[in-house]
Amino acid sequence: MLWKYINLYRKPHDESEKRVFMNRYSVPISPTGVDQLLDDIKKRTGITGVRVSAHTFRHTFACTYLEQGGEIYKLSRLLGHSSVEVTEEYLKSFKQRAARKDQEKFSAVTAMDVLSKRKRR
Secondary structure, X not given: OHHHHHHHHOOOXXXXXXXXXXXXXXXXXXXXXXXXXXXXXXXXXXXXXXOOOHHHHHHHHHHHHHHOOOOHHHHHHHHOOOOHHHHHHHHHHHHHHHHHHOHHHHOHHHHHHHHHHHHHO
16 A cells, blocks of 8 residues: 555655655645544544554554564664664563563452352353
């Protein structure tokens, strides 16, 4: 889909323009324009109870990248951070998510529920 957009529909005023997404006037989409687009998508799809934003997408990408074994220095370059310390903020969130990953599996509450089901049999 991205290839199709770039090769068939993307028509910047300046051919040397490196930014990918253009608005209907062939001008690069501004950060505010991205927020408005995402807000419109959220409303049209009926998404509720979840933040839909460019920052959320970046954060989710970063955490997923780390969960899949990605290296933090490469992630830092991918995100365009000035230093790896900025990227380490994502690592804090990743560690919290990883700690909760198997919480239900090893939870005392889950174990009690399993034990009570065994007694009923």
